[in-house]
Amino acid sequence: RFSHLETAPPDAILGLSEAFGADSNPNKLNLSVGVYKDETGKTPILEVVKAAEKKILEEEATKGYLPIEGSPEYAEDVRKLVFGDAVAQDRTVVVQTPGGTGGLRVAADFMRTQLPQVKVWMPNPTWANHPAIFMSSGVPTETYRYLADDRTSLDLDGMLQTLRESASAGDVILLHGCCHNPTGIDPSGDDWKQIAQVVEEKKLLPLIDFAYQGFGDGIEQDAVGLRTILQHTDEALVCSSFSKNFGLYSERVGAICLVAADAENATAARSQLKRTVRTNYSNPPRHGASIVATILGDPQLTAQWKEELESMRQRITRLREQFVQTMKSTGSGHDFGFLLRQRGMFSYSGLTPMQVDELKSKYGIYIVGSGRINVAGMSESKMQYFCDSVASVLS
Numbered sequence: 195r196f197s198h199l200e201t202a203p204p205d206a207i208l209g210l211s212e213a214f215g216a217d218s219n220p221n222k223l224n225l226s227v228g229v230y231k232d233e234t235g236k237t238p239i240l241e242v243v244k245a246a247e248k249k250i251l252e253e254e255a256t257k258g259y260l261p262i263e264g265s266p267e268y269a270e271d272v273r274k275l276v277f278g279d280a281v282a283q284d285r286t287v288v289v290q291t292p293g294g295t296g297g298l299r300v301a302a303d304f305m306r307t308q309l310p311q312v313k314v315w316m317p318n319p320t321w322a323n324h325p326a327i328f329m330s331s332g333v334p335t336e337t338y339r340y341l342a343d344d345r346t347s348l349d350l351d352g353m354l355q356t357l358r359e360s361a362s363a364g365d366v367i368l369l370h371g372c373c374h375n376p377t378g379i380d381p382s383g384d385d386w387k388q389i390a391q392v393v394e395e396k397k398l399l400p401l402i403d404f405a406y407q408g409f410g411d412g413i414e415q416d417a418v419g420l421r422t423i424l425q426h427t428d429e430a431l432v433c434s435s436f437s438k439n440f441g442l443y444s445e446r447v448g449a450i451c452l453v454a455a456d457a458e459n460a461t462a463a464r465s466q467l468k469r470t471v472r473t474n475y476s477n478p479p480r481h482g483a484s485i486v487a488t489i490l491g492d493p494q495l496t497a498q499w500k501e502e503l504e505s506m507r508q509r510i511t512r513l514r515e516q517f518v519q520t521m522k523s524t525g526s527g528h529d530f531g532f533l534l535r536q537r538g539m540f541s542y543s544g545l546t547p548m549q550v551d552e553l554k555s556k557y558g559i560y561i562v563g564s565g566r567i568n569v570a571g572m573s574e575s576k577m578q579y580f581c582d583s584v585a586s587v588l589s
């Protein structure tokens with residue numbers, strides 16, 4: 195029965211980590227998957243997470259199931275973090291999901307059953323897993339222009355024009371709340387206002403992927419785009435992740451938040467989201483959400499978390515600067531100054547698929563085929579080797 199199966203290609207992002215593991219090059223460097231690493235190349239557990247886990251270990255009284263929609267304390271913390279005071283509490287639904295990806299899959303299944311006529315408009319480019327998730331749920335997708343021809347900036351006019359001319363009223367627009375993946379190119383505050391205008395004009399339903407809150411300019415600053423959009427529409431979906439900003443990658447902790455026009459709509463939507471969850475994975479795992487709720491429920495731990503998050507963010511900025519300087523010193527003649535305008539873990543380097551392949555085979559350096567580099571995986575000590583290798587494939 196399985197003899198007709200064909201081997202699927204490796205995942206465009208996670209498949210590279212598998213290949214990296216098998217590479218025997220002693221200088222190898224993995225700048226593919228979006229994971230923060232410290233100077234020693236490790237993905238550290240935040241001190242504040244360790245402190246919260248100690249508390250949980252002492253106080254946790256049960257391993258019984260969580261409700262289908264997850265922990266209520268966690269949901270309230272997520273609501274405040276994402277929306278602040280931007281939306282009335284009774285118009286929001288927050289459902290805990292296994293990571294941001296789990297939230298996106300719940301969103302996609304919810305659309306398929308409850309909004310069967312919609313198409314999802316995704317930026318071009320977008321995270322490689324976005325189209326795959328919608329396809330798995332049977333939700334049709336289209337793309338809107340995002341990257342300008344210089345490949346280092348946003349083509350706002352092109353984006354707005356595609357949406358104005360081609361999107362239908364009621365369609366879904368997928369937006370990256372901050373730290374656009376894969377390009378690192380975000381709309382400015384003014385750009386967000388123009389995007390919000392089109393959302394209103396075309397009655398689009400925003401689906402905001404918000405996986406990097408705090409990695410761009412700060413926790414509140416990174417929510418500005420999302421909250422601008424919410425001034426122009428009374429319905430939205432937001433998928434949050436705490437993989438990155440709490441370093442809780444393997445705990446799979448995220449959420450889908452739904453904003454409805456009123457409390458009655460919110461109640462109906464909650465029941466449908468719960469149905470989607472029940473038929474997918476029944477109810478979410480407890481531990482990661484307990485960590486987040488323990489931290490956000492304690493002012494001292496919250497302050498410590500903000501400090502640790504800030505130091506990760508600042509380190510990424512320093513690595514961007516060091517990369518640009520070191521590239522300059524190689525004399526390759528390529529100016530990577532545009533990386534300083536980009537935000538979050540990723541940047542689009544402009545390297546071609548052939549150059550990406552050469553980096554891998556000759557130097558053991560792994561970046562995504564599109565040329566996306568995980569800046570948060572760079573290290574000061576390996577910067578020279580990395581930049582010399584990039585300069586060599588560019589020559």
Ligand code: LMR
Nearest residue numbers: 207208226227228321375
């Ligand atoms: C990435 O884009 O590298 C991250 O979002 C991790 C993943 O699951 O792909």
